[in-house]
Amino acid sequence: MLRMGSPAPSIKVGDWLRGEPLADFHPGKVYIAQFWATWCELCAAEMLELMQLQEKYKDSGLEVVGIAADEDAPTAVEARTKLDAWLAEKCPDLNHRIAFDFTGEMKKLWREPSFCVGVPTSFVVDRDGCIAFIGHPSQLGEVLPKVLNGSWRTSKKAKAADHERIATSEPLAREQALKKPMDDRFWAAVKLEDWKTALWAIEQGIALMPDDQLFHPANDHSRLPPAERFAMGKELSEHILALNPPQGDSPKFRSYPAVARYYHENGNNDRAIELVEVALTSLDGPEPIPAELKEQHLPHLLQALAKYRGASRGRYETGRRFDFSHRSHVARA
Structure with a gap:
């Protein structure tokens, strides 16, 4: 099971659509790994929010990584073409990495063990390389500052939220x-x-x-x-x-x-x-x-x-x- 406090899984993707490749999470940095898809109507707005968070907290050690692993396309080439066109139209000034996986490996590593069934879904990795938060990106505004200052994972609210998420998401x-x-x-x-x-x-x-x-x-x-x-x-x-x-x-x-x-x-x-x-x-x-x-x-x-x-x-x-x-x-x- 992947939950708060678990070591963050590896990043195994086929390609990087935007930004430099990221092989590992670096100690001392905080990462948002967000799963999204072009067919998700909420994802465009959430992508803009992520861009704002990246700009606001870049000097505090935040790095945002978008993960496109849910495209509905017959082939990887067609999925990538769709993603490139969507990003060019919706986010021409994107300021963070976008990873592309068509094999299902990222779902197996991240979403299935955490009982996450849909997109958008955000995973926050703290400075120790552990999962600090799993949930909807609308909650990042409250959670992220506390992860950055190191107070979130040990709080009663974080522990209660993690238990509640598992109780509702697992079924x-x-x-x-x-x-x-x-x-x-x-x-x-x-x-x-x-x-x-x-x-x-x-x-x-x-x-x-x-x-x-x-x-x-x-x-x-x-x-x-x-x-x-x-x-x-x-x-x-x-x-x-x-x-x-x-x-x-x-x-x-x-x-x-x-x-x-x-x-x-x-x-x-x-x-x-x-x-x-x-x-x-x-x-x-x-x-x-x-x-x-x-x-x-x-x-x-x-x-x-x-x-x-x-x-x-x-x-x-x-x-x-x-x-x-x-x-x-x-x-x-």
Whole structure:
């Protein structure tokens, strides 16, 4: 298990897209190793935040290393081309290293032992070469100064946060490992345009986990032809709602947006709005949801809600308020 206090794993990457290669973590320096991907909508904003942190703390011994190990591309060459184009467009003034791995080695060394299932994910390595923090980059503003001055790893807050992260992340990681064979079958079927097998794979995943990560916003199912999407959409929507009904307590923030999208594309925007509102409410429990998951899914849900309201009424409705335990959100156009 990789957790706070563990020695930092090695850096084994195929190439460096930006900056000089880094073979080892040097004693006395603090490093942020951040996993990201071009398909991650949050990653562009987080990359800009990392650039600001690098500039702010460069004289304190900070070095930021971006790790691109999650590109969805048939070959390493195509993945690298996509990454180069993205970096040139989004971060022309990048001030830190970017490592590229297409072999899966960095995931095995870093993410799998730490139960990290998504991106962006930040690992902070302290001056002793040990892991000081694992989590969402939105937490770096609070954590990083304390790592730099040496007070973070020994604090009660850090220890509690590490225990909480493992308690919430380990079950998610095990679920993802359980679901991976079905994910692989689905995407293989999509590439072959074998829609019957793709439908079967989705149904198997939904039966296993009704709020399946197959419907994470990062997964784009729009590549399926419209006829197949509509045919699959009706059957899958009914299947999802039967397994995870609106009145139930199970989370709905992953799967319900996919169902809402089907209804929107089919012209039933009122039903789409209703389902997105249920998904928003489910972000606040009653089952505990990690704060980083709320931060990850909330923007997509609010964006979908505004879109469907606009389509339904010809204008975006304002003033609807959703209260969550950690903040209040207002859906505004």
